[in-house]
Amino acid sequence: MSAAPEHSSARPPAAEAAAIDASIRVPVLVLLGFAVFWLLGATALGLAAAIKLHTPSFLAQCEFLTYGRVYPAALNAFAWGWGVNAGLAVALWLMARLARATLPGAGLLTVAAVAWNVGVKLGVLGILAGWSSSVTWLEMPRHLMPFLLVVFTLIAAWIVGLLRRGASPRLYASQWWLLSALFWLPWVWSAAGAMLFLAPVRGTVQSVVAAWFGHNFLALWFAPLALAVIYYLLPKLLGRPIRAYWLAPLAFWSYAVFTTWAGAARLAGAPVPAWTPAAGEVACFILTLPLVVIAVNLFGPLLGNLAALRSSVVLRFAAVAAFCFTLSTLRLAFTALPGVAEITRLTWFDTASDYAVLYGEFSFAMFAAAYYLAPRLVLRPWWSASLINAHFCLSFTGHVIAMFALTVGGWIQGQELADGKIPFAAVAAHTLPWLQAATLGGLLLAIGHLAFAVNLVKLVLCPQHRAASAAAPVPASAFSAPELEQAPAP
Amino acid sequence: MNRASLVFLGAFLALLLSWAALPFGNARGYGGLAAHVDDTENKAYPARIAGPAARGALVYADLGCAYCHTQQVRGDADGADVARHWGERQSYAREYIREPRVLLGALRAGPDLRNVGARYNTADAAERLYKLLYNPAADNQTALMPQHAFLFEQRSLEGRQPSANALKVSSVRSGFELVPTERAESLVAYLLSLKDTYDYPEEKRLNTPPAPKKEGSHQASEPKPAAAKPAEAPKK
Structure with a gap:
């Protein structure tokens, strides 16, 4: 049951993998524990916000639970709590495994993880x-931001530092995405923080x-981490290499260059220079190029072995994440079409596009990684296989229901808003059934x-x-699949 | 792609490029936009935000109004905002230069508020907004908005004269009155200050399509709607 060796070529002794796992065990599990704590907190806050949207009298008496505070609190708990903790846990584990490095100073890293979570808790x-600033993703009190930024940068630098200690001579696709994400988030965060709070632009x-920040937070932290996990897990669980791996750098670079511009497309119709949203819309289109390459890379091996989906729930989580990456990138390109932005901007449709990245893409990838790595770290099988299956079914169904409701409801809302003859109160009332359906989806997510x-x-x-309940703890294929490494980088 | 330093450098440059164009480029481009001084009125537009309204903007942010309400009127090419009477015309970038925190908003679960002060323009406008905040469900049009009863306090009338700004609502016990707190007063002052009624000549010129040539007959045609998306950012 111990961790299987990593590399098909230059296979390190099992002892090496065991030593790596032992060095990262405490910080990864601590980060994962905090992540799950925040996931539950964000789910509770998010559910309260979702109910308030169609039943405004729900918890209406307390000022601190008013919609305009619960909703940003849920978003921040989800992004900075679940998103960053889970992302760092997975990044640390993947980086140590892929670079074949043991982690020094695990105690210090754990302290830093605790400090991060104290900061996020104060922020929420x-x-x-x-104390909210009402700037999406940057609502937390501004005086906390430098502290959180420093703690995050230290943790990220620590993880990147593993590369220098590593024995692996190669840099895999997963690592490009990890390295960049760990570097991009402090970069984009500090630049936006300085221009919005330190010396505000006018x-x-x-x-x-x-x-620019709102899109890049999703596109340069959440999406790359999801891709890192998918690039690692899919070939490993399927026992097949990435298809056309030599194209992967093209996907990486074109994604990096163009997604950084795509956020401007959100400003269509806003009082900003017209070239700004136009440039963003062009970037949204070009993003279909990396999308095609990534789809070939990932779905190539998957389509060749669809039967594996039935036996491995980890694979199912990863495959849904890959599929949602495709869908959310297509959504970006779709809303950049002439005539479409006028309908979808400022409606639930665009909000749902963000949820597709945060949940379908990122969270499903993190669930896959957590189900894969946790038993290998504690050297025990999962407590209940049926709970894993239940989680998958609930999360999948809940996400599909919520996405469908907000997408269709948002589209109708946009079309009615564009018709000046329909009174606004009627437009708002027509979104109610869709918002109720979204709450139902959220409820399923919460149980999952x-x-x-x-x-x-x-x-x-x-x-x-x-031991009885552990009869089939982890889907057999998760352990028995050959722990194939990706093809070497070109 | 085996060198981490290469990945780092590339990642840095990719983001730098977009930063240089979008945040930095726009800050250089129109971040220094100045107020327009109207020589006939001898006033600068947009006007300075007065004290209570400035405090109200902070209340607007801390209560998260911007998660449901936008503050941007889109032009006719981008939606029906003008037809909905959310503004007489699209919003101009210059109108936001005095605001310490610009919250354009990303979702219209509620109506746009950029010109709410122009829509609530009667003598009892403040009173109507107080009532709306206190109990939106009293009116079918606003029933989906959350209550903000916590912005008001019930005070005993024992030994006191009734306050001038007490709300006339039936739900208050006898011997008590319902008065807006200072935060409610600031918020309403802020909302009433939201009106972009001044038409900036430079923006107006840039956003008006060239008039069709008149040749003799002035019955020729009705004015055409603006076909092209107008350039929104005025030059310095």
Whole structure:
């Protein structure tokens, strides 16, 4: 049951993998634990916000639970709590494994992880208490930002530093995405923070900065981490190499150059220079180029072995994440079409596009990684296989329902908004059934997250769980699949 | 692609390029936009934001109004905002230069508020907004907005004269009155200050399509709607 060796070529002794895992065990599990804590917190806050949208009297008496505070609190708990903790846990694990490096100073890293979470907790409480700046993703009280930025940068630098200690001579596709994400987030975050809070730019330039950050936060942190996990897990679980791996650098570079511009497309119709949204819309189109390459890379091996989906739930999570990456990139290109932006901007349709990245793409990839790595780190099988299956079914169904409801509801909302003869109150009332459906989807997600949390707590904290329930703990294929490494970089 | 330094350098440059164009380029391009001084009125537009309204903008941010309400009127090429009477025309970049925190908003779960002060222009406008904030469900048109009853306090009338700004609502117990807190007053002052009614000559010129040539007959045709998307950013 111990971690299997990593490389098909130059196979390191199992002892090496065991030593790597032992060195990262505590920080990865601590980060993962915090991540799940935030996932549950964000789900609860998000559900409350979703209910308030169609039932405004729900929890309406308390000022700190008013919609305009609960909703940003949920977003921040999700992004900076779940998103960053899970992302760092997975980045640390993947980087150590791929670079074949043991982690020095695991204790210090754990302290830094605790410091990060104390900061995020203060930030989310600050939003609920009324210190929100109302700038999406940057709502947390501004005085916390330098602290969080420094802590994050230290952790990220620590993880990148593993490359120098590593024995692996190669840099795999997963690592390009990881390295860049760890570097991009502090870069884009500090630039936006400086231009919005330290020395604020004037007028609607603030909106340009906010749109630039808002898109890049998703596109340069969440999406690359999801891709790193998918590039690692898909070939490993399928036992097949990435198709046309030599094209992967093209995907990486074209994505890096063009997605950084795509955020400007959100400003269509806003009082900013017309070239700004136009440039963003062009970038959204060009993003179909990396999309095609990534799809060939990932779906190539998947289509050749669809039967594997039935036996491995980890693979199913990863495949959904890959599929959602495709869909969300196509959504970007679609909303950049002439005539479409006028309908979808400022409606639930565009909000749903963000959720597609945050949940379908990122969270499914993180679930896959967590289900794959946690049993290998604690050297025990998962407590309950049926809980894993339940989590997948609930998360998948809930996400599909919520996405469908917000997409269709948002489209109708946009079309009615564009018709000046329909009174606004009627437009708002027509979104209600769709918002109720989205709440139902959110409820399913919440139950799924509970299943995930219970399973993880049982796995890590209850070593003596009954062997009987562990009969088929991890889908057999997860362990028996040859731990193939990706083809070497060109 | 085996060198981490190469990946780093490339990642840095890719983001630098977009930063140089979008945030930095726009800050250089129109971040220094100045107020327009109207020589006939001897006033600068947009006007300075007065004290209570400036405090109200902070309340607007801390209550998260911007998650449901936008503050941007889109032109006819981009939607029906003008037909909805959310503004007489599209918003101009210059109108935002005095605001410490610009919140254009990303979702229209509620109506646009850029010109709410122009829509609420009667003598009892403040009173109507207080009532709306206190209990939006009283009106079918606003029933989906959350209550903001926490912005008001019930005070005993024992031994006191009723306050001038007390709300006339039936739900208050006898012997008590319902008065807006200072935050509610600031918020309403801010909302009433939101009106872009001045038409900036430079922006107006840039956004008006050239008039069709008149040749004799002035019944020739009705004015055509602006076909091309107008350039929104005025030059310095």
